[in-house]
Structure formats: C-alpha cells, structure tokens
Amino acid sequence: MRIILGSIVMIAGIGGLTLWGATERGPGVEDQIRVAAEAATRGAVHSIKAIVSGRDITLTGIADTEEELATIVAALDKVEGHRGINFDTVDVIPVADPYSTALAKAGDGSLNVSGFIPNAAAAATLEQAGVVGATDLPLASGAPDQWEAAFTAGADALASLDHGNFALTSTKAMLSGVALSAQRAEAARSALANMPSGYETVTEIEVNDPGVVTFELRYDPVTGLDLDGSIPETLGPDGIAAAMGLPAPSGEIVTTDAAMEGLGDMLTELSAVLPDLNGLTLRVEDGQVAEATAQVLPGLDIALVGSVLSEALGRISVDFTDPVIDAEPGTTRQNIATGETEVLHEGHWLVKPDFDVAGAVCTERAQDLQEERRIGFLTGSAELDKPSLAVINDLAGLVLHCTQAYGMRVTIGGHTDSDGDENENFALSVARANAVRNALAARGISPQKMVAIGYGETEPIASNDTEEGRAANRRTTFDWQG
Template structure:
C-alpha cells in the first residue's frame, strides 16, 4: 500500500512539474512576442498599440498610409513565436493631395491654423509656435518633409506683418499681407529662408508706407494753401503751413517715415517770394523739386524764376509764366500777406484804409519803404525788376492819399556823391520820372504827382562808405505840409 501511494505521489509530482514548466514557458514566449511586437510599432509615425494574448497579436491605432500598415503587419508576422496578427481596427489616414495648411494673422495679432496636420505630435509643435487651432486640425498623410519647419517659417514671416496669411499648398508656400514699412516687408520675406529645400515660395506683401515723399503743395494768392499726397511725418502739412506763414492748410495728405532733409529750409525761405506769385505748385518727388507757377501781373517771370531758384536750389525744375491782368476794381485778400488788394490798370495793389492827411500819408510812405528801397539798373533810370513789389505797394498808397482834393505828392530822386555832379542830377531826375511813370501805369493820376531830381544834394548818410552811399541812393515820397 505504501509503495502504491508513493508511486502515485511520484507520478503526480512529475505531472505537476511538467504542467508548471509548460505554463512558465508559454508565458515567457508570450512576453517575448509582446516585446518584439512593441519594438515593431515603436517607429510608427502615429501612436500604435499592440496587445498579445496567447501569442496572438492585436494591432490598434492609426497608420499613416496603407503601405505603412502593410510594412508593420509584415514585421509583426515575422515575430518569432506569434500565432495570429490582427489589424482590422487600425485606422489609415486619408491622403491629402495637394496637402494644404494655412495660417492667418488677424489685426489683433492672433494666428489661426486651418487645413491638415501630418500628426498629433507635429500639430503640438505648431501650437507651440503660437498657432491657435493646431491641435484641432484633422490628420492627413502626404505632407511635405519638414512640415513643422514650414509652419514655423510661416509664423515667423507673419510676425512683422500687420495682417496676412501663409498657405502651404503641395510644395508651394504663399505669403501675402500688409506691412507697415519696407523694413517689416523685408523681415517677413527673410523669414521664409527657413523653409526646407524644395519648397517654392510666392510672396505678395503690400507696403502701407513706402518711405517715399511724394506730394504737391499749392499756393493760390486768393485762396490760400493746400497740400495733397504723402508728406514726411516729422514735417507734415501743418508744419509746412507754419513754415510758409500760414495758420491753416487744406487738402488731403498722408504721412511717411521718409524725409526730404532739405525741405524745411527750402520752405522757410519761400514766404518772402509768395507775394510775387499768383499761383505756385511745388511738387516734391523723393527730394526732386518741381515748381510751376504764375507771376503776379506786371512781374517778369524770369525774375521770379531766379528768386525761386536761389531758394529751392539749382537742381529744382522751375517754370514760371506771366500772370494775366485782372479786371479793374476787383478786390481780394492776398493770402500770403493778409492785405486787401484791388486791381488797377492790370496790377494788384494794396488797399489802404486810414484818414487821409499829409502827416498820415508821409508816415505810411516811410513804413512802406522801411527796410527796402526802389532800385534801378546800375547807372541808368531803368527800374530793377526787384522793385516792382514796392512800386505796387506805393501805387496803392498813392491811390488812397491822392484821392483827397489838394493832396499832391513829390517824388524825389537822390544819388550818392560818386561821379559828376551834373550827371548825378540828370540821373536823379530821370529816376524820379521813371518811378512816376510806373505809378501812372498803375492808375495813379499823373496830375497828383510831381517828379523832382535832387542829385547828391540831400544825403542822409556818409558818402565815404558803401553803406552810406547805398542809403543816399533813394527815392522819396513827400506830401509837403
């Protein structure tokens, strides 16, 4: 009996040992299959999962393409010890052809991404670049190599732009939008240098401020000042008006960061010339000045041109024509001087409005001539063109002061002491008559004026100096008391 019991126990032990060995070996093989299977899917483009049960392999997850799935299944089939490979639950991404992804930058600076992403991992990288919506993109295969670098270059290119879009279509990247200045446009284009090799690029960026000064400044004696075009932001239309002595300016201008460095100085020298002009159009094309205009009636256009050239520079293009004579007794306010004017005999003359008396007229004549003199061509009685303005002002005064009965003015010609006394006397008479004739031509009654020559007999300064002699060469207007 004991022998039988021992034999049974021996057999049972041998069987248990065999069962334990078989079970242990099966688990070992299953573990080895699982390790090998997981190694196969480690290099997959998208997350994939393998489960091993009884040496059967079940594959789940997402395959980038049918070819990738076939390769993975073939590799799993080659795993030693496996029995069955199941891949029915694997999703294969659709193929996008052409592959499209687009970035849009709004006016608030936000970046939104639309289209397709190659993988969740790459979408996460795009989101890290600041592309809103990247993690919500549907996945699709067929993306160009370096998709994340392409999106990153798009983000960087849109950064300097005010707004715009960056679109990837197949192997072409398209950047469009608006840039504040050429500097930002260049930065956006330069960012595209980070695109992978083989990606074509198309750039269409509008620059809001090109930095080019291009405007027209218009002066009209009766209407005032206006400006149109693109002016420097640090010397805008109001600043131009102020430089020209105006408090207001009409027109429509935009500003640019660009600058014509010589412009402020040029305009600051123009106010003294505006009374000689009926109209002036001053165009600035990137520093090139083009001036066209009309001289005040009676003024020589050549003289006005030379004065403008001295102010605007020898490189300026200037064309001044003669002004048409206005109809008599038309009135206006000259916007450059602020003085009321009346048309007389084809000239614009200032209108004076004060109570007429000999003293008042003498004082007014002195004020008109303060700081300036009627000038003549050297050695002759021909009026210098530069004297036309003062002749006009004096004509307006004489029209007013001779309007009262008994008011007669004496026009005196005076010379310095250089040269022959008799010749100086004859020259002084001729010059006084030349002034009288010019005033008559402007409508002043000839019978209210008397021209006298005094030669060098009434000096007001030392004839031993050039300054003194210049002061003695003068024309006087007096209403004898």
C-alpha cells in the same frame, strides 16, 4: 384746595418746559440731524441730497447701487434724535453686465460714443474732449475698477489712428482701425499699453503707409495751400504749413515713414518768395521735386523772381504762366501770405492801406515802406534795378490811396550823392524821379497826380564822406501836398 392749586402749578410748569423745549431745543436738534445727514450722503457716487424737516429725513437723488443706498440709510439710522427716514424718491441706477462702452472715430476726426457711463463727471469730461453724445449716455453701475483710466488710455490710442473703433467691455479693451503710418500705429499701441493692471488688450491696426513721399502742392494767395498725396510723418500737414508761414492745408493727405531730406528748409525758403506769386504748383515724386509752375504778380521781374524760386527749390527749372486774374477792377482780396488787403487796379494787385489820408501821414508811410527795401537803380543809370519793382508795387498802393482824395498830389523827388559832376547828378536825379513816376503810372496811378523833381546832390541827409552816407543820400522821396 391746596392740592388743586398745586396740581395747577405743576401742569403749568410742565407746559412751560414743553414750550421751552420746542422753541429752544427743537432747532438745535434739527441742525444736528442735518449736519449728520449731510455727512452720511457726502461720499455718494452720484448726487444724493438729505432734506431734514423737524426730526424727519427725506433722501432724493440717484444711488449707484442698492448696497450704496442701504449703507447710507444705515448710517442715517444711527443719527441721534432722528424720527424717520424716507428714501422712496431715490432712484437706483441699473447694473450693466457686461459693462460696455465704445468710441468710434470717423475719417474727419469726429468722435461718437455708445454704451454706458459710470457717472456725470466722466460724461462731461468726454463731452469736453469732443466726444459727441457722451452726456446722453445712460448711467449704469458695475464698471470695473479704474474704468476711467482704462477708457482714457483707449481714447488716447484711438487719437493716433486716422479712423477706427475702441470698445471697452468689462476688462477687455479692443482697438481696431487704420493708421496712416507705422509711427502712428506704434503710437496707438504705446497709448494702449497704459491700460491699468488687470485689463486685457486686443489690437487690429492696418497701416496705410505708401512708403514714399509723393505729393502735389498748390498755393493760391487767397485760398492758401491745397495738398494731395503722401508727406513725411515727421513733418505732417501742420509742419508744412508752419514752414511756409500759412494756415493748415486742405486736400487728401496721408503721412509716411519715408523721408524727404531738406523738405522743411526748402519750404521755409519758399515762403520768402510767396508774396511775389499769384500762384504756385509744386509736384514731388519719390522724394524729389519733379516740376514747378508759378505765376508772378504783374509788375515784377519774372527772371528775378524765378531765380529766387529756383534756388529755394534746389535749382530746378521753373515754368511760368501768365497770372490768371478773373476779377473785376476794384475787387479786393486778402493776401494770405502777407496778411494785406489788396485791390485790383489796372491789372495789378495793389496793397490797400487802411488809414485816413493826410499829407504828413502819407509822406511818413512812404518813408516807412523804404526802410528795408529801397528803390534802387543800375549804377549811373535811371533804369530801375529788378528788386525795386517789388517796392514800386508796394508804393503804388500807397500812392493810389493817398492821391484819391480831392486835391492830393505827390512830389516824387530824385536825390544823388556828391560824387561826379554836379550838373550830371542833377540830370540823373531828374531822370530817376521820372522813371519812378513812369513805373507808378504803368500800374494805373494817374500821371496828373504825380510830379517828378530832381534835386541832384543839394539835399543830403548824411555825410558824403563815407560810403554809408553816400548810399543814404541816393534815394527817392515822396511828399504830399493838398
């Protein structure tokens, strides 16, 4: 009886230990196996994941080679406590021999790639750099050492060419294509020289350099720059656009190692007169300005604009043609030189303000417009000086905007300093106010919306004892009622 009872107690004890081991020790062993398995797969070239269930290990993902997979399995086989390893679901990528990848650049700058890629990270990097199809390339092992550095050097070299091809076959790098100047060809060769040690390079670069600066530049206030011909490599199309304060030009452009002295400075000076132009054509031959044709905006003085334009272009003669305005009245456009929205009104392109009309706001805006460029007159006369015509053009858009609302009218005030006879100053101020009113009416502003009043010397804003004060007092004011 005692023997039977003892056996029962012993069996119960063994069962309890087994249950304790399963509930208390089991999860701990599984966690240890999982940590060890993750460490064994962490250095894989591609993504290999170890799934641990109980004491069994299952591998999934992509192995770079059979050797890499065998190394991982051998490491897992040493994990203490594991029971079995299943790696049937791991795909081993093929070996490429020779290992070849090619990059093609079209004339529009687009890039296309073909061949093999060593891993997903390299494919993503190429795709982000604008290489179309990089992430669709098949994975293959067998890439030579420092493959990514070699391919990057080739891609950098190809970037200096207008169009061409770069092919990396094992450790042989081949670059061919067309460079638009000797400088760009040299830049391509210099980039290719960054190949890692052990790589062989072959280059076939054709230089398409006309050797002379010859181009035609066309400016339009809506479409911007259009450029055809050969320009200095040192400036390039972006440099020309930057000098003129405009977006990059369109057109058929090549660069040359030839120089044109002072071209950048000339274009920078030219940018100052662009707001006064409705079009410009500039022809350069053999590094010299050969011809210039321009259209001056209606309402401006052609002689004044022409003198500024001629000075900017090296004092050459400029031919002027009538502005071509092929648009219906009320048409709006964005002036690319000024950034302003303009509306066609009575044959004039007037700036179209963007604010709600209110008397005080309109008065303030008129003052702001005259902060840097004031309306001026010939000495002792009611004749507007030539620079004032551009100011009148700007003010016409504001007056049109502010008088369109019901009941809104503007009072144009003429003011003089205290020099001379008081009565003569009063008469001069009336004449000058009317001259401004007439100039605005010529730009399509309704005369019924404008009142001209002369104040003479009665409303000074500065002391008449200094020249600066007297200049400040000689002014034209705009006040809105309604």
